[in-house]
Amino acid sequence: GENVEQHPSTLSVQEGDSAVIKCTYSDSASNYFPWYKQELGKGPQLIIDIRSNVGEKKDQRIAVTLNKTAKHFSLHITETQPEDSAVYFCAASKANSGYALNFGKGTSLLVTP
Amino acid sequence: DARVTQTPRHKVTEMGQEVTMRCQPILGHNTVFWYRQTMMQGLELLAYFRNRAPLDDSGMPKDRFSAEMPDATLATLKIQPSEPRDSAVYFCASGLSLGQGYEQYFGPGTRLTVT
Numbered sequence: 001g002e003n004v005e006q007h008p009s010t011l012s013v014q015e016g017d018s019a020v021i022k023c024t025y026s027d028s029a030s031n032y033f034p035w036y037k038q039e040l041g042k043g044p045q046l047i048i049d050i051r052s053n054v055g056e057k058k059d060q061r062i063a064v065t066l067n068k069t070a071k072h073f074s075l076h077i078t079e080t081q082p083e084d085s086a087v088y089f090c091a092a093s094k095a096n097s098g099y100a101l102n103f104g105k106g107t108s109l110l111v112t113p
Numbered sequence: 114d115a116r117v118t119q120t121p122r123h124k125v126t127e128m129g130q131e132v133t134m135r136c137q138p139i140l141g142h143n144t145v146f147w148y149r150q151t152m153m154q155g156l157e158l159l160a161y162f163r164n165r166a167p168l169d170d171s172g173m174p175k176d177r178f179s180a181e182m183p184d185a186t187l188a189t190l191k192i193q194p195s196e197p198r199d200s201a202v203y204f205c206a207s208g209l210s211l212g213q214g215y216e217q218y219f220g221p222g223t224r225l226t227v228t
Binding site: 031032033034036042043044045046049051052053089093095097098099100101102103104105106 | 117144146148155156157158161163168169204206208210213214215216217218219220221222
């Protein structure tokens, strides 16, 4: 089955700096890659996604890049703010499993003022 | 503001008791997923439905877990009998299956504690 590795497990940055979280996947059939943000006591919230026919996608301060050949994708957050502090999860999915999500283990991001 | 709802939000029960968790997907969504979150295993898929038909429940312990969609507005996850190792947060997510990949929206979860 699909195996998604996520690094780092914890990340601490100063407000205004950039944060980068990296994920690798094992199944070359995976073609949809969402990122979720989870705050304490809440469900995961979709923040951005990318499909395999696109190499990069940006939404304001958040961007995601995908390298299909290397089977890795990354989340970039620029100009971080304290409210960006949360756990971030990457996921990989494919058509023949109904796009059920295989998640990484998560990255706990702390943005200090 | 459409959102997935789950009840109950918290459940404490004793080992051996039956537990039923409910989910109301976003109106119009045709796919419903059940995930479980623990510190050790992270987020893992239990089962999912499309157009109310179960497509995959390989992530569930078959002898004690069951998932159903009695109608398009309700999905249920039942554990009978419950065990302490079932303690986790159970999330329901829904999406509209169209083309390559689609957004899944998660509910707030049911935190289950089995003593």
